[in-house]
Amino acid sequence: MxxxxxxxxxxxxxxxxxxxxxxxxxxxxxxxxxxxxxxxxxxxxxxxxxxxxxxxxxxxxxxxxxxxxxxxxxxxxxxxxxxxxxxxxxxxxxxxxxxxxxxxxxxxxxxxxxxxxxxxxxxxxxxxxxxxxxxxxxxxxxxxxxxxxxxxxxxxxxxxxxxxxxxxxAAIVFQLRALDSVVGLEGGATVSYLPHAHIVDRVIGHYAALVGGTSVTTVADPATLFDVLRQVRPRLFTSVPRIWQRIERQMRDLLRDGAGQEQLAPRFGLDGAQWLITGSAPLPAPTHEFFASVGLPLHDLWGLSETTAVATYTGPGDAYRDRAGTVGRPLPGTAVRIDDDGEILVHGPHLARGYRGDPQATADSFVDGWFRTGDLGEWRGGFLRVTGRKKDLIVTAGGENISPSRIEDILAESSLVDQVLVVGDGRPFLVALVVPDFTELALHGLHGAPEQVVADPRTRTLLEAELDTANRKLGKAERVRAHAVLPRAWTGDSGELTPTLKLRRAAVERSHRAVVDELYADGGANRV
Missing domain, CATH: 3.40.50.12780 (ANL, N-terminal domain)
Structure with missing residues (x-):
């Protein structure tokens, strides 16, 4: 058969x-x-x-x-x-x-x-x-x-x-067989709690049962996720950076209250997990380091819908110090290479057949058996590092080609930063729009309505210090000269995030055009 x-x-x-x-x-x-x-x-x-x-x-x-x-x-x-x-x-x-x-x-x-x-x-x-x-x-x-x-x-x-x-x-079965070779799925358990329209939930919360032989438990109410995890104790669990950072905050609170490290995994139902995965967006290094320090290392996976979710991975045997800042090695049975312009290309049985009803887009993206991902990358030893999106590249007025996502990832390493967007295409320098993490600001004594917190001079001082720290990690042309602190998060309802919580850069820039223009008119002065 x-x-x-x-x-x-x-x-x-x-x-x-x-x-x-x-x-x-x-x-x-x-x-x-x-x-x-x-x-x-x-x-x-x-x-x-x-x-x-x-x-x-x-x-x-x-x-x-x-x-x-x-x-x-x-x-x-x-x-x-x-x-x-x-x-x-x-x-x-x-x-x-x-x-x-x-x-x-x-x-x-x-x-x-x-x-x-x-x-x-x-x-x-x-x-x-x-x-x-x-x-x-x-x-x-x-x-x-x-x-x-x-x-x-x-x-x-x-x-x-x-x-x-x-x-x-064939593509889906190949993907599950490859994942099964990393951590045996048969007899294990997974949970379905992410959007079904996203390939990750289909792979982990559906196809893992059909192909891998796992038991799948559905989570109707996100508020009950940790309760369900404690029941199920999944062998494989994957989540997005926002949820891992939420777990980190709760774990840090438990440690401050006197809990031992050995109590953390059972408290969140992760004591049966053999492979804890983060993906969809870069996870800040401090969060990675925290989980590694408490014996729950998180492993980066990278891929797209067109690669049936996973193209590269880091496995349970990969120490964080060896793979920090990377998304791992190619999936078994596949190939990854970097094109002359820095674009990451993927080849393997897990590739999509194409785009429904769009032969031109199919021809543009699938060339001679390779999928052009649109992501930019470089090799670090045997591990791949994603440096940005090809279409998102900023070309400054000085002719510098800059990846905004690399800068945003570094800015987002701060626990005080919830969302950030770097702007600068055709401009003389870079500026940033920053939505702070109001929960973290509250730990610094900043309470009240978002507009009040943003207007507080202490917020400006705290965020300027964080941006100064980030700028020291960046090249001269990549440094953020000015930023505006915003009281409202970008959401799907506002049209500024996709259903998978990715930034619609053009939409964010349009809705904050006046703020950006003022940052440049002021010659780089920060605004709140």
Missing amino acids: PDTLLSAFDAHVTADPDAVALRSGDGAVHWTRREYAGRAVRLASAFSALGVRPGDTVALLVGNRPEWQLSDLAALMAGATPFSLYVTAPPPESAELVARAGARLLVADPDLLRAGHVPAGVPVVTVDELDRLPADPAFVPHEPDPDDVATLIFTSGTTGRPKGVELTH
Whole structure:
């Protein structure tokens, strides 16, 4: 039988049908592999009765609950390509993606469904109806080919219209086999708590069960994440810098209150973890150093949707001192090289087939078997260091080519900095827009409304000291000459962050154009 998501899962069902495959964090759902497979076949039959055929697409607007994994698997069994929508995205944006993907059906959580979510003519089934849908008596589960598209991942659209990344069964299976070679997945546990529209949750919170044989627990309420982690004690856990920094703050509080280092991992449900992963954005070095110091080293992974999440990794055996500042080595069975202009290129079986309905973008990005990532990098020994985004390069009035993300990463090493954006394209020097971490400022005695805290001279003094420290790590042309401290964080609702919390640089610059212009008009004087 061809090696696909369905054949891999079938092998696990046959090997140990009574092993737990999927459960909810509240314990209401607890399905064995046999039960999970049986429910998926029945739902696939219902999808077929609704007219879903091999080659169709099925859109999913469902949060972190088992019905999402079930619906996704059922769509695959019906021969369709399932894809997920961000539950926080504006309905018109979601409707556009549903239309572009040509969805034959939308499965939705009724609590998430809003007016404008569904283009005309697309039928909707709610998760509350799944058990009551009539079946197709003639249905036979589809047997996909490895090169069939298993999902679409729409890119975050930081610089333009989101592209639909087509990931095949073969690419996903290869990725999970590679991860399994780093830390054995069979019999382990993972959690699903990140957005399903992001490739990371699909890999860790769904495909790890189908291909790797893990048990997946869904986390419906982010506030209960640590409670669920204590129940599950996952073997593999991945998160983004913001959450790792939140855990760091809580752990530091526990240590100040007299807790021992040995108590930290069990307190957060991480005592069973063999591989703790950080990704999506650079993690400040002080946070890395803290976790290493308490015996919970975090490991960087780097990749994109087009590489099925992971292109390079650092494994459990890599000491932090040897890999600091890097994103590791190429995934087993793949290759990474740096092009003449510094762009990182990736080659391997885990690459996407291309972009749905966009042959020009596919031809531009996938060249002779290599994917042009758009990221810039350099080798440090056998480890890759990402230095910035090709499209984000700033060219100053003096002709200097500067990566703003490198500077932002250094500025963000300060615990007082929550968000930061460096500006300077076509300008004589660089300036920064800084959103402070108000929780950290409160530890320095700065309380009150954000506007009051930002206006307090002590805030200016503290942040100027932090920027001075950062500037000492930068070359002359990279130094930030002036900055403005802002009282409001950039959010997805304001259009300044993507659903994956990446900065939409142009949007931030537009909304703060007057502030930036004043910084330059003042010749580099700081503003609050």
